[in-house]
Amino acid sequence: MSSAGFELGGNRLARRRRVNFGMEALAWVAAALAVSVLVVMVYAVARRGWSQLNLDLITKQPIPFSFTNAPQGLSNAFAGTIVLVAIATLMALPVGILVAVYLNEFAPPTIRSAVTLVLDILNGVPAIVIGIFVYGLVVLGHGQSGFAGSFALACLMLPLVARATMEVLALVPNSLREAALGLGVARWRTTVSIVLPQTIGGVLTGTVLAVARVAGETAPLLFTSSLVGNRPSWNPGHALQSIPVAIFELSESSDPKDHARAWAAAFVLLLFIMLASLGARWLALRSRRKLTAG
Amino acid sequence: MSAADLAEAARRPFTGRRVRFGDLLLQLVAGAAALATTVLVGLIVWKVIDGAHLSISKFGLGFVTRIAWNPVPGHELYGAASFLFGTAVTSFSALLLATPLAIGIALFLTELAPRSLQAPVTALVETLAAIPSVVVGLWGILVLGPTLRDHVEPALHGALGFIPLFGPKGAGASVFTAIVVLTIMILPIVASISRELFLSVPRELKEGALALGTTRWEMVRGVMFPYARGGIAAALILGFGRAIGEAIAVTQVIGGGVWIHWNLFDTGDTLGAKIAASYQGASTNLQASSLIYLGLILLAFSLVVNLAAQWVVRRAARKQGATRGGRG
Amino acid sequence: MPKLGSLTRISAVAAAAALLAATAVGTAGASRASHHATTISGAGSTFVSPLVAQWVAGIGAAYGYELQYSPIGSGGGIAAIQGRTVDFGASDAPLTSDQFAACNGCLQIPWALGGTAVMYNEPSVPNLLHMDGPTLAKIFMGQITTWNDPAIKKLNPKVSLPSDKITIAHRSDNSGTTYNLSDYLSSVSSTWKSRFGTAVAVNWPVGVGAKGSSGVAGVVSSTQGAIGYADVAFALQAHLKYFAMKNRSGKFTTPGTRGILAAASSDQKPDANNALSIVNPPKKYPVAYPISTFTYVIVPKQTAKAAALRKFLFWAVTKGQAAQYTARLRFVPIPKSVLVVAEKTIAKIHS
Numbered sequence: 001m002s003s004a005g006f007e008l009g010g011n012r013l014a015r016r017r018r019v020n021f022g023m024e025a026l027a028w029v030a031a032a033l034a035v036s037v038l039v040v041m042v043y044a045v046a047r048r049g050w051s052q053l054n055l056d057l058i059t060k061q062p063i064p065f066s067f068t069n070a071p072q073g074l075s076n077a078f079a080g081t082i083v084l085v086a087i088a089t090l091m092a093l094p095v096g097i098l099v100a101v102y103l104n105e106f107a108p109p110t111i112r113s114a115v116t117l118v119l120d121i122l123n124g125v126p127a128i129v130i131g132i133f134v135y136g137l138v139v140l141g142h143g144q145s146g147f148a149g150s151f152a153l154a155c156l157m158l159p160l161v162a163r164a165t166m167e168v169l170a171l172v173p174n175s176l177r178e179a180a181l182g183l184g185v186a187r188w189r190t191t192v193s194i195v196l197p198q199t200i201g202g203v204l205t206g207t208v209l210a211v212a213r214v215a216g217e218t219a220p221l222l223f224t225s226s227l228v229g230n231r232p233s234w235n236p237g238h239a240l241q242s243i244p245v246a247i248f249e250l251s252e253s254s255d256p257k258d259h260a261r262a263w264a265a266a267f268v269l270l271l272f273i274m275l276a277s278l279g280a281r282w283l284a285l286r287s288r289r290k291l292t293a294g
Numbered sequence: 295m296s297a298a299d300l301a302e303a304a305r306r307p308f309t310g311r312r313v314r315f316g317d318l319l320l321q322l323v324a325g326a327a328a329l330a331t332t333v334l335v336g337l338i339v340w341k342v343i344d345g346a347h348l349s350i351s352k353f354g355l356g357f358v359t360r361i362a363w364n365p366v367p368g369h370e371l372y373g374a375a376s377f378l379f380g381t382a383v384t385s386f387s388a389l390l391l392a393t394p395l396a397i398g399i400a401l402f403l404t405e406l407a408p409r410s411l412q413a414p415v416t417a418l419v420e421t422l423a424a425i426p427s428v429v430v431g432l433w434g435i436l437v438l439g440p441t442l443r444d445h446v447e448p449a450l451h452g453a454l455g456f457i458p459l460f461g462p463k464g465a466g467a468s469v470f471t472a473i474v475v476l477t478i479m480i481l482p483i484v485a486s487i488s489r490e491l492f493l494s495v496p497r498e499l500k501e502g503a504l505a506l507g508t509t510r511w512e513m514v515r516g517v518m519f520p521y522a523r524g525g526i527a528a529a530l531i532l533g534f535g536r537a538i539g540e541a542i543a544v545t546q547v548i549g550g551g552v553w554i555h556w557n558l559f560d561t562g563d564t565l566g567a568k569i570a571a572s573y574q575g576a577s578t579n580l581q582a583s584s585l586i587y588l589g590l591i592l593l594a595f596s597l598v599v600n601l602a603a604q605w606v607v608r609r610a611a612r613k614q615g616a617t618r619g620g621r622g
Numbered sequence: 623m624p625k626l627g628s629l630t631r632i633s634a635v636a637a638a639a640a641l642l643a644a645t646a647v648g649t650a651g652a653s654r655a656s657h658h659a660t661t662i663s664g665a666g667s668t669f670v671s672p673l674v675a676q677w678v679a680g681i682g683a684a685y686g687y688e689l690q691y692s693p694i695g696s697g698g699g700i701a702a703i704q705g706r707t708v709d710f711g712a713s714d715a716p717l718t719s720d721q722f723a724a725c726n727g728c729l730q731i732p733w734a735l736g737g738t739a740v741m742y743n744e745p746s747v748p749n750l751l752h753m754d755g756p757t758l759a760k761i762f763m764g765q766i767t768t769w770n771d772p773a774i775k776k777l778n779p780k781v782s783l784p785s786d787k788i789t790i791a792h793r794s795d796n797s798g799t800t801y802n803l804s805d806y807l808s809s810v811s812s813t814w815k816s817r818f819g820t821a822v823a824v825n826w827p828v829g830v831g832a833k834g835s836s837g838v839a840g841v842v843s844s845t846q847g848a849i850g851y852a853d854v855a856f857a858l859q860a861h862l863k864y865f866a867m868k869n870r871s872g873k874f875t876t877p878g879t880r881g882i883l884a885a886a887s888s889d890q891k892p893d894a895n896n897a898l899s900i901v902n903p904p905k906k907y908p909v910a911y912p913i914s915t916f917t918y919v920i921v922p923k924q925t926a927k928a929a930a931l932r933k934f935l936f937w938a939v940t941k942g943q944a945a946q947y948t949a950r951l952r953f954v955p956i957p958k959s960v961l962v963v964a965e966k967t968i969a970k971i972h973s
Contacts, residue, residue, distance in 0.1 A: 020509035027406055030398025031415060034485070037478055038422045041433050048436075065675040065859070067950060095327045102324035115328045117604065118335050124600035125338060125593065126539030128566050132573070132589045136341045143707045155338075158331065188316035216426025218542045219566075223573055227665050227708060229690035230678075244428045244542075251432045251546060252832065254839035254860040259436060266429045277424050281417070365697075365796060366821035367718050440844060465789040465830045465845045550794035550831030561830050571833055575795040577697030577721070577822060 045270055049263030057264050061230045062246075072257075074265050079232035080240030083146055084225065085215050087236055088153035093207060095154075096161030097196075103162075104169040105191055116166075123159035128219040130155050135223040146236025149225030156217060157210040164206020168199040205284040212276035216269055218244040243269050339593070346590045348583035357587060363552040363568075365581050372584035374565070374591055379554045381564040381595070384469060384544065385537035388476035393530060396481050400488035401514060416489070423482035431546030434475045439466035439547055442474065447559045461557030467549030469562040475543050480533040487529035491522040524610020528603045535599040538592065541566030565592040660685075660930045665692040666699015666712030667798045668835040670734050670917045672855040674712070676947040677938060684941070685933055693834060697796020697822050703728065703920045709927055710935075711920040714798025715822050716897035727923045730896050731967045732916040733939050735886055735954045737877030738802045739854035739864035740913070743842045744769060746784050747863075750876060752777040754868035755810025755902070755912070761849060762790060762807060763814060764828035769847060777868075784847075790829030791841035791850030796822040799835060802901065802915040803851050809902040810912075851913075854878075855951040871908040881911030882954045890959040896967060898960070916960070921971060928973035935968045 060073035099119070103112050134152040138145075172195050180190040221242050228241040243265050250262035343350075349357065353372065360373025403416055447463040447470065454460045464470075495518050503513040519526075541564075549561030550571055563571075565588050576582035662681075664674070671693035678689045694702070696713035703711030704725050717730055740758065742751070747769070757773045760766045766773055770783040793800045801822045808815035818824040832841045835852035839860040842850040854877040857864045866874035875881040888903035888910060896918070903910040919938075921931055943955035956964065 016509050016512065020511040023511040023514075024406055027398040027402040030395045031402040031407070033395060034399050034422065034481060035415060035418050038418055038425075041425065041430070041478075044433055044437050045429065063675075065672040065855070065951075095330065098324045098327035099331055102321070102328045106321050106324060107328070111328075115332060118332045120604060121597065121600055122331065122335050122338075124535055124539075124596055125335075126541065126566060126596055128539070128541040128569055129338070129342060129589050129593050129596075132345065132569070132586055133338045133341045135573075136345045136586075137337070139707070140705065143705075155334065158334075162331075186314045186316050188314065188320035191320060212424060216428065218426070218428045219570060222570060226574065227663065227690075227692040227694070227702065229661070229663070229688065231688065244426055247428045247432055248542065248546070251428070251435055252834060252837040252840055254836050254843045254856065258836075262432055266432055269426060270429060273424050273426065274421055277421065278417075362825075364825050365823040366819055366825075367720060369819075436844075443845075462787070465791075465841065465848065467830050467832075467841070551829075552825070571794050571831075572796075575695040575698035575701070575797075577700045577796045579724070581796075582701070 042270065045263055045267050048260065049265070049267035052257075052260040052264035053267060057261065057268070061232060062261075063230070072261070074241075074243070074246050074261060075232040076228065076230055076241040077243045077246035077265065079234055080146070080225070080228070081215060081243045083234055083236055083240055084149050084153060084221070084242055085211055087146065087150035088157055088214060089207065089211060091150060091154035092157035092161055092210070096158050096206075097165050097203060099158075099162045100165030100169055101191060101196070104166055105195070119159045119162050122155070123163075125155075126219075127156060127217055128222075131220040131223045134220065139224055144223075144225050144227055144239035146225055146238065146240040149221045149240065149242070150236065152220035152224050153214040153217060156214050156220065157207075160210040160213065161203070161206050164209070165199060165203050168202025168206075169195065171202070172198045201283055201286060201290065205280045208276050208280040208283065212273045212280070215276075216244050216273055218242075218248050221245050222248075342586060342590050342593055345586035346583055348579060349587040350583075350590075352580065353584075353587075357584070358591065361552070361554055365577070367578065370578065370580050372581070372587075374588055376552050376554050377563055377565045377568050377588060378591065380469065380548070380562040381538050381566070381592075383562070384472050384476055384548075384564055385534055387473045388480055388537045389530060389534050391473065391477040392481045392484055392533060395477075396484035396529075396533075397488055397526070399481075399485045400492050401518075403489050404492040405510060405514070416486075419482050419485050422478070423486070427479065427540060427543040428546075430475055430479060431543035434471060434543060434547040435467070438474060439468075439471045442466070442471055443468075443559075451559070458556040459558050461559055464557075464559040464561065465549065467547055467561055468559045469548060470558040472544045472548040472562070472564070472567075473558070475547055476537045476540060479540060479543065480536050483536055484529045484533040487532065488522070488526055491525040491529070492518055495521050524606055524613065528606040528610065531599055531603040531606060535596055535603065538564075538599065539566060539596050541570040545570040565589070565595075660927070661688045661690060662710070662927065662930060662934055663690040663692075663708045664699070664710040664712060664919075665694050665702040665708045666920075667696045667714050667917055668693040669696070669714045669736065669738075669797075669799045669802075669853040669915075670712050671835075672853070672859070672951045673734055673736075673942075673947060673953050676951070677942050680942065680947065681934055681937060684937055685930075687930060687934060689934070695793070695795040695822075695834060696798030696801070700725075700920065703922070706922065709921070709925065709931060712917065713920060714915055714917040715801035716895065716918060717920065722895065725920065725922075728920050729923055729967050729970060730918050730920055731935065731939075731964050732892065732896055732898060732956060732960050733919045733935065733964065734917045734943075734948075735882060735914070735956050735960075736917065736952065737854050737882045737885075737911050737914040738799055738806075738851055739857040739862075739877045740803075740849065740851050740867065741839070741842055741857040741860075741862040741864040742849045743844075743846055743862060744784065744786065745846065747778075747781055749863040750866040750874075751781065751863070752868065752874050753865035755806065758865075758867075759807045759811035759814045761788060762792075762803075762826075762829075763817070764790075786847035789841075789845050789848040790826070791832055791838045791845070791848050792826050792829045793823070793833075793835075793838060794831030795833050797835075798822060798915075798917065799852055800824065802913060805899070805915075806901040806913045855953070858950075858952070867912050869907075869910050869912045870902060871905045871910075873908055875909055875911045877911050877913070878952060879949075879954050880909055882914045882952070883957075884908075884910035885912065885914035886916070886954065886957050886960075890957060892960060892963045896963060916956070923970060924972055926973055928971045932968055932971050935971075936965065939964045939968070 056071045057073040058078050060071045061075045063072050138148040225239040228239045247262045250258045361375045362371045362373040364371045443466040450460045499517050503517045545567035551561035674691045681687050681689050699711035699713050702708045769786045805820045808820045832838045835856045838850040838852050839856040842848040843860050866876050884907045885900045885903050889898045889900050898916045902912045
């Protein structure tokens with residue numbers, strides 16, 4: 001403790017108590033600030049998008065420079081996002097699970113730390129650089145497509161799925177594996193039929209979180225799937241519109257009706273992401289309870 | 295199988311002669327996935343360097359220090375300095391603003407919050423992290439920007455106008471708006487990592503300090519901060535890495551200026567934001583290549599930051615392992 | 623083994639779902655394909671995008687083509703057609719010889735005619751404020767920074783001007799509209815010409831950058847005291863006021879049908895690459911609006927979609943110029959002399 005001069009004990013204590021009170025108050029303020037920023041943002045999105053939040057948003061296509069009041073929506077963006085995210089999941093999920101299986105079940109320690117580092121590096125690559133990468137790899141020469149966009153999204157999903165799977169694989173007790181081996185079950189059978197089924201909850205959680213993350217990503221799609229038409233398309237061979245790119249484009253318009261549609265789409269996106277995150281959290285809790293109970 | 299054979303089988307993937315085809319296949323396929331991931335990262339680095347090659351061969355390293363972005367055909371000249379400056383200013387400032395707030399939130403959640411508030415507030419902070427950047431950017435252009443421009447910037451200019459940072463108010467799209475947006479975006483990461491760090495501080499240490507008569511703040515300052523120092527450093531570095539990589543929300547609110555000046559309320563640009571704004575419309579190969587050069591610089595930046603965070607985490611883990619001694 | 627069953631079941635369900643999804647995608651794609659045999663995709667100029675948007679319905683009704691257009695700026699359009707990622711590119715800035723070379727056998731065809739409005743957001747002043755070239759150049763160079771500057775006052779003696787700061791809104795992307803404006807400013811201000819020149823993107827000394835014409839209109843709408851530039855259709859859509867510009871004969875003209883048409887008469891002969899320049903027309907066109915421009919479509923000479931492209935472009939330069947498409951947006955039907963050249967060039971597209 002400090003050896004500053006001899007103060008009357010009471011004064012010193014009072015000053016320390018005041019400082020403590022001040023710091024605690026600041027902590028309360030910080031938390032209140034964070035919560036209020038979130039509330040303000042979500043409220044702004046909800047209030048401003050409310051007027052355009054109707055079935056038209058999903059069923060009608062956009063009509064740029066319409067001088068009539070014909071109903072418009074963002075049907076092309078909703079259809080496109082579903083296709084893009086679905087294909088990205090199909091690309092990333094198997095690879096992510098296999099990488100986790102390899103690292104947790106087969107890899108010697110040096111390779112394990114090396115590939116884990118690689119996964120962390122991949123996780124840290126900015127989304128816009130991934131967009132440039134996929135543009136250079138796939139789009140140049142072949143044109144934009146839903147597949148190119150999905151591939152870019154899959155690159156973002158991969159580390160998330162792999163990491164989630166690894167965490168859950170590590171939770172599966174070794175006694176399970178050893179028991180199976182002792183019974184004469186082949187290594188691969190053990191992994192596929194005994195270990196992996198235990199991890200389904202965790203993998204699902206990781207996948208849902210990864211889906212929630214990429215559903216809102218704009219940068220990777222800007223160069224890979226942005227030259228699109230207004231008609232909703234389910235064909236990933238051509239570029240597909242997506243909700244985040246649509247919001248991005250509408251946000252820079254000068255037409256307040258465009259803004260309203262952007263807010264409405266943002267509201268739907270936000271709702272989906274929040275529900276997915278909460279759902280994933282609930283799933284994680286459930287699967288963790290099952291694993292630790294067993 | 296004898297007990298010895300069993301022990302062997304449990305330890306190593308393959309035992310002696312009986313190599314099961316299924317085992318081999320699974321290991322091969324899974325290993326291929328791991329290899330593919332590594333190749334992917336290598337491919338990313340290679341493709342970015344390859345795309346930037348035209349600009350690198352034309353401008354060399356001077357690109358990094360030049361303030362220019364002149365796409366006039368015949369006089370094309372590009373440089374990254376103003377974008378590097380913008381990236382550095384916005385990211386450091388966001389970190390500066392976010393750190394005390396994030397630590398305050400983490401402390402609140404671990405030390406001060408009543409039990410009933412802990413779970414909801416934690417969930418809310420993590421929801422903040424899940425908001426897509428394009429939505430934050432939308433809110434930034436249409437709500438935050440005008441509010442800052444009409445109310446906050448004039449107030450700051452009036453009170454602190456003698457500092458060149460707080461010059462005359464701008465048009466809403468400004469470096470200042472971008473800083474606020476980035477702060478909001480990196481706040482949750484730093485806060486949740488800090489929170490987990492504070493939760494891991496051993497109770498005995500905390501209670502020991504309190505038993506000696508320290509106030510809660512003194513305990514935090516004297517016990518928790520030193521204990522969690524390494525992890526918090528890693529959290530800050532990760533938050534910084536998130537900030538420099540953010541392109542979409544920043545490009546929506548920053549106004550796209552190619553210059554270096556001190557007025558926060560004026561426009562500016564960052565590496566990621568410039569790429570997002572200009573890439574689609576790059577009309578010459580040199581311009582496209584220069585934009586990829588910006589991407590290369592950004593990639594290098596984030597790799598360094600990422601590796602730094604890893605190193606800090608590993609060092610902190612080693613130190614903690616050493617202090618824990620033989621426990622666990 | 624019982625555990626095996628659940629995993630197999632899950633994978634079977636997943637596989638079935640994937641198959642179902644694939645079928646849905648496939649049949650949806652097929653049904654779309656049979657409905658709309660030809661998609662014509664294009665990208666580029668935001669200047670012409672309001673007009674192209676009106677054409678979508680018309681061309682669909684005429685030939686059943688589905689017209690897709692992405693307004694990413696003239697620079698983007700040139701890049702897109704160079705990379706053959708689209709069927710046609712649109713640019714208000716004529717291609718340079720380097721760009722023609724990079725395009726590898728492309729044709730440039732003037733297909734619309736319009737004017738760039740210099741719009742502003744200043745509630746206390748009336749619409750159609752007077753402005754001239756040299757003053758505008760000084761504003762864009764950052765030498766005039768407030769609304770009540772004496773130069774602006776001189777042009778508008780009867781208007782009381784506020785002391786608001788002028789905020790410039792310019793394009794952050796490569797823009798044919800920027801080319802048009804900078805071309806005009808170069809012809810009225812030698813300082814501008816030497817410092818900034820004529821290009822799709824200039825080294826703006828001041829101002830806020832925005833993407834696309836709608837981005838500029840957006841910034842002007844939301845910022846009091848702002849001045850920006852875009853095709854006049856955007857000013858109309860955003861309900862923004864715009865300046866009446868002083869032309870060479872001393873009259874203050876606006877980007878309307880008369881003014882733009884008069885400007886177009888100043889250059890009736892497209893050059894070897896079909897480019898025309900009609901900014902700041904000489905004195906003998908007294909009602910000309912000095913910031914008018916033709917805008918071009920860039921197509922490859924040889925393409926698999928030649929027949930459809932020819933049909934589309936013929937329609938665009940004839941029926942597409944009808945009042946029902948152009949009048950509301952203040953585009954002007956291209957003059958006959960230009961139309962003849964355009965049609966000759968369109969006929970050169972082959973497969």
